[in-house]
Amino acid sequence: MTRAIIASIVIVGAGLVRVDSASAQTQRLPGTIEFSGGASWLGKASFGSADATETTPTGSTTKLFETSSSLRPAAGLEARLGVRLAGRAEVEGFMSFARPTLATTISNDIEAGTTVTARERVTEYVFGGAVLWYDNESPPLRVFVTAGAGYLRQLHESNTLAVTGQIYYGGVGVKYFFLSQRGRQVVKGLGLRVDGRLIAQRRGISLDDRVHYAPEVAGSLFVRF
Amino acid sequence: MAGRQVVVKWAQLPARYFVSAQSTVPGVGVSDFEAAVQRAFTRWQDLPTSAITYQYVGRTSAQPGQQDGSSTLGFANRPELDRVLASTSFFVDRTTGALLESDIFFNSAFQWSVAPDGQSGRFDLESIALHEIGHFSGLAHSALGETELREGGGRRVLSAEAVMFPIAFMAGSIAARTPKADDIAGISDLYPDGDFPQKGSVSGRVTKNGQGVFGAHVVAFDPATRELIAGFTLNTAGEFSIAGLSPGPKVIRVEPLDDADIDGFFDAAQPVDLDFRVLLFDRLVVVPRRGDSGRIDVTVGRK
Numbered sequence: 184m185t186r187a188i189i190a191s192i193v194i195v196g197a198g199l200v201r202v203d204s205a206s207a208q209t210q211r212l213p214g215t216i217e218f219s220g221g222a223s224w225l226g227k228a229s230f231g232s233a234d235a236t237e238t239t240p241t242g243s244t245t246k247l248f249e250t251s252s253s254l255r256p257a258a259g260l261e262a263r264l265g266v267r268l269a270g271r272a273e274v275e276g277f278m279s280f281a282r283p284t285l286a287t288t289i290s291n292d293i294e295a296g297t298t299v300t301a302r303e304r305v306t307e308y309v310f311g312g313a314v315l316w317y318d319n320e321s322p323p324l325r326v327f328v329t330a331g332a333g334y335l336r337q338l339h340e341s342n343t344l345a346v347t348g349q350i351y352y353g354g355v356g357v358k359y360f361f362l363s364q365r366g367r368q369v370v371k372g373l374g375l376r377v378d379g380r381l382i383a384q385r386r387g388i389s390l391d392d393r394v395h396y397a398p399e400v401a402g403s404l405f406v407r408f
Numbered sequence: 409m410a411g412r413q414v415v416v417k418w419a420q421l422p423a424r425y426f427v428s429a430q431s432t433v434p435g436v437g438v439s440d441f442e443a444a445v446q447r448a449f450t451r452w453q454d455l456p457t458s459a460i461t462y463q464y465v466g467r468t469s470a471q472p473g474q475q476d477g478s479s480t481l482g483f484a485n486r487p488e489l490d491r492v493l494a495s496t497s498f499f500v501d502r503t504t505g506a507l508l509e510s511d512i513f514f515n516s517a518f519q520w521s522v523a524p525d526g527q528s529g530r531f532d533l534e535s536i537a538l539h540e541i542g543h544f545s546g547l548a549h550s551a552l553g554e555t556e557l558r559e560g561g562g563r564r565v566l567s568a569e570a571v572m573f574p575i576a577f578m579a580g581s582i583a584a585r586t587p588k589a590d591d592i593a594g595i596s597d598l599y600p601d602g603d604f605p606q607k608g609s610v611s612g613r614v615t616k617n618g619q620g621v622f623g624a625h626v627v628a629f630d631p632a633t634r635e636l637i638a639g640f641t642l643n644t645a646g647e648f649s650i651a652g653l654s655p656g657p658k659v660i661r662v663e664p665l666d667d668a669d670i671d672g673f674f675d676a677a678q679p680v681d682l683d684f685r686v687l688l689f690d691r692l693v694v695v696p697r698r699g700d701s702g703r704i705d706v707t708v709g710r711k
Contacts, residue, residue, distance in 0.1 A: 233631040235659075237554065237567035238588070240577040245567045247554075248688070250631050250659060287631055289659055289688045293554065299688040301659055343696035344655055388657075390632040 212317065212325065213363045214371030214407030217265040217273070221403025225281055225382065228254040228397040230390040248292035252390050254305070254397070257283035261401055263313075271317040277333070279309045285339075285388055303340040305388060309333040309350055323360040329353070329378065335387045348387030354380030358405065372407035414505030416498065417546040417598045422461035423507070425449075425544075426468035428482025433516045436533060438467065440522040445481055448537035451585070452545060455592055457652075459601035460545055472511035473497055479544070481537075483520075484513040491562055493518055493576055494536050496543035510544040512537070519579065526582040535577070535584040542572045542587075547594045548673070549574040551625045552638050555667045563668065569636050574672035589635035593652025604652065608695035611649040612704035613641075614662055616684050620646025621708060623670070623680030628693070629659040640665075644679065655697040660689035662706055684708040 230252040236244035259281030265273050285305050290298040311333020318326045335348040356378035363372045378401040385394050431441040442464070449462045465478075472480045486492065492515055499509040514520065514536065521530035553568030555575060565575050570590040577584055587595070596604040614624040620641065626648045627638040639650040664682040665673060674680050687708045693701050 230631075233634050235629045235634065235636055235661075237552065237569040237636075238583050239567045240565065240581040240583055242581075242583040245554075247567075247569075247636070248629075248661070250629070252631050285657060285692060287657070287659055287692055289661075292661070292686065292688060294663065295661075295686040295688055297688070299690055301688070301690050301692045303657055303692040303694060339657065339694040340692075341694060341702060343699060343702070344694050346656075390656075 212267060212273075212372065212407070213360075213365055215267050217267075217275070217372075217405050217407045218263070219265070219376055219403040219405035220262045221260075221376070221401060223259045223261050223279060223281070223399055223401035225257055225259060225283065226398040227256050228382075228384060228395045230254070230395065231393075233390070246291065246293070248295075249290050250287050251290075252285065252287040254388065254395075255284040255286050257281045259307070261403065263403070263405075265315070273315040273317070273327075274312065275315065275331075276312050277309075277331070278311075279307075279333075281307045283307060305340070306338040306342070308336045310336075311350065313352075315356075323363065323374070325358045325360070327356050327358070329356060329380070335384065337388050339388070346387050348389070349385045351383045351385070352380040352399070354378055354399075369408060370406060372405070374405055376403045376405050377401070378403075414502075415546070415598065416500055416505045416507060418460070419501075419504065419506035421459065421599075422463035423479065423510070423545065424463045424465050425479040425481060425510075426465050426470065428471055428480055429467040429469055430471070431482040431514075433483055433520050435527075435530065436520050436522050441481075441483070441533065442467075444522045444533040445537045445541070448534050448541050448585075451538055451587060452541055452595060455587065455595060456602045457592060457596040457600070457604035457607075459599040460595060462541075472513040474511070475499055475509065477509055479510045481512045482514070483516040485516045486513070487517040489515055490517070493531055494540050496540045498543075507546060512540045512544055514540075521580075526580050528580040531576065531579050532582045532585070535571070535582060538571050538585060538587070539576070542591060542595070545595060546598050547572050547591070549668070550590050550594070550638060551640070551665055551668060551673065552588075552590050552627070552636055553667055570638075574668050589633075590637045593637045593650075597651045606655070606697055607652050608655055608697060608699050608701070609649055609651040609653060610658060610660070610693050610695055610701045610704065611647070612693075612701075612706060614646040614648065614706045614708060616681070616708050616710065620644050621681045621684060622646065622678065623665050623674055623682075624648070624684070624708070625663050625665050626650060626706075627661040627663070628653055628695075629661065630654055630656060631659060632656055640673070649700075653695045655695050657692040657694050658701075660691075660693055660704070660706065662687045662689070662708055683711055685711050 261279035265275035313331025521527035550570035553573035
């Protein structure tokens with residue numbers, strides 16, 4: 184159902200393509216404020232391995248079993264509110280929501296012959312800000328680079344334990360304008376935004392103190408005022 | 409006790425102890441003995457999450473095992489106990505569980521060492537004292553260890569991750585001079601201090617064919633800290649609780665108690681079930697801060 188609605192919006196939007204030629208000359212985006220909302224896909228973040236060990240009589244260790252953990256890929260939702268600055272720069276605030284699965288694969292147990300993956304569902308919120316820098320290309324297609332940072336809050340399954348951390352990202356994206364206009368109209372622009380980012384996560388559910396990286400892609404519809 | 413469960417622990421601290429003036433065997437004088445057991449007492453006392461404290465009073469003419477109101481440590485020649493390196497006896501208030509006296513004897517029928525790096529063929533007094541002082545303080549045995557049967561009887565320890573494992577490492581080893589995570593959780597649960605109240609617990613039930621499993625060994629592994637902390641199902645409903653866990657997700661492993669003699673953990677009359685396979689639970693169990701995971705249900709299968 185949701186997918187059908189998004190497809191309809193895109194088709195309707197495509198029918199509205201009208202680009203103000205003046206914007207091509209000035210390189211300025213129409214409108215000052217942009218709101219966007221859409222979906223994201225966050226890739227796998229590996230948390231490495233940890234062995235359960237016991238001490239031998241010589242003081243060395245021997246494995247009881249091995250584990251490797253990761254935060255599995257997950258779809259999410261995100262919303263952004265941007266404000267155009269002078270020139271080609273824009274700042275935006277954002278929030279996102281996702282429910283990835285924390286999975287720990289347990290293998291090579293000295294007694295159990297099977298490999299088991301233990302899981303829990305994590306609820307994740309990110310609140311942050313970012314800057315965008317647009318290139319010189321003309322509408323309807325505007326390419327941008329972006330960098331941002333955010334406060335990460337993750338709730339373990341059953342909501343009995345919350346952990347916090349930070350995320351940092353850099354990425355590139357493109358905005359395709361179905362509608363771009365100046366003048367007295369309230370809506371100055373309408374279009375589709377696609378982002379590709381590399382996320383660096385610090386703390387949160389990480390099982391160690393290292394920074395973990397994961398790719399993310401996002402697609403959203405935007406409207407500019 | 410008399411159908412009731414009481415927590416056996418010292419009600420008043422520091423726990424005072426004496427050393428028997430006859431505590432000497434070849435290679436270990438009384439002063440060596442005092443120094444070795446004091447190092448072991450200090451290991452327990454210095455744990456930041458435990459409030460247990462001890463006080464060495466001095467030498468005594470008494471022998472360990474005499475009910476005299478004083479806790480005494482010393483050697484005793486017990487050649488008939490050919491598999492007992494040392495043993496701790498208690499005198500307990502049956503109503504409150506308060507320890508009144510706790511004596512430790514070390515069997516002088518064995519060869520002992522207090523050498524800093526250990527001594528081949530001799531048991532390390534400090535390591536064995538550390539284990540016995542765990543009992544002295546109220547701890548029971550831990551089953552975090554792996555053994556193999558020896559041809560002549562008994563078991564050989566391949567590995568252990570608790571000084572409270574009931575079987576000692578081979579003579580010459582000094583690998584058990586430091587309490588492990590399971591030991592620390594146990595002593596801190598009895599005498600909490602520092603940030604121990606911030607810890608949480610996992611509780612649940614182990615069943616087989618719909619019935620509770622008694623005596624199952626349940627191990628919680630923390631992938632973040634790599635700590636192993638364990639407990640047992642302690643009733644016929646198969647219920648267990650493991651305290652002293654850091655907040656966060658845990659891997660749960662359930663195994664039968666097959667690496668040590670059952671009577672080192674339970675009374676012979678108790679129906680310990682060994683007929684099930686090792687199980688790795690397919691859920692990560694989240695331990696909250698200062699709270700419990702909420703009951704988890706683990707189903708094991710017959711061997």
